Amino acid sequence: MSTSLTLVQGDITEQSVDAVVNAANSSLMGGGGVDGAIHRRGGPDILAECRDLRASRYGRGLATGAAVATTAGRLPARWVIHTVGPVWSATEDRSALLASCHRESLRVADELGARTVAFPAISTGVYGWPMGDAARIAVETVRDTETTVEEVRFVLFDEAAYEAFATQLRP
Template identity: 55%
Template sequence: MRIEIVEGDITARPVDAIVNAANSSLLGGGGVDGAIHRVAGPRLLEACRELRATVLPDGLPVGAAVGTPGFNLQARWVIHTVGPNRHAGQTDPALLASCFSESLRVADSLGARSLAFPAVSAGVYGWDAREVASVAFDAVRGYGAAAPDSGVETVEFVLFSAETAQIFRAVLG
């Protein structure tokens, strides 16, 4: 599994699937979540409402992931995951790692070969970008080792700011 760091807009990435740093309601929000919903169009919100009405009546739990079509995005799929909110006392790195490994599991189930992640839980959820990068890279490498038959070949970390991209590059080495 190849890991790449990209500075830019995750909604414009030519990958099979992008990961949405969603809130548990799945009904849109700010930041990456809002940008993905805007570009994907109203059918994404409809798909998320359908998930809430059927398999996720209580919302998506922290650390879990679920897929929907990408609709108007370049990516064929959106994989929604809910990162832990440090401000709400969710400080366990295992919850954060689960966001990455569960997203990879969903990507595999969808047949995705390329996947783009944002800096899940960095920013408004209060996690330090350096810690997010370290946990994310460990989770991706761990998933690759545990699932040698994974079809995911490329994992991009798409960071909106130059500063965050620089931090991720430094942690990746």
């Protein structure tokens, strides 16, 4: 069975899916952009589980490219899969870390039994990754990763992001 890839322009916190991927920071304590929106909309249960994760397994924070799940709180999803994207660099190729975010998020989704997963455009906000390149890496990685996830939904905040991902999905 192959995974279907779909695009939505909108708010990731409004997606009715099994799991929402959060472009988290390594502290897991919330932040700006997608991370802040997920924590605000999802409520305090997400932060409480993130604190427990920090206290038990991730005292130094979640590594770049890794992923871990918590409850989705008040989001219309069952779980939030937190992944830490790399900061873009003009002098160092960090694309393997960005690909790892997608691969590891799908691995966690498989462990949870998630069938539908919503991804944001990881690392394209304050981390500065160029949208076209991030879209290429995201789409290629999801296509190349074996998973039991039935639908990966890329939820893009604006038209420019949507178009960058749409370009990658065109035959």
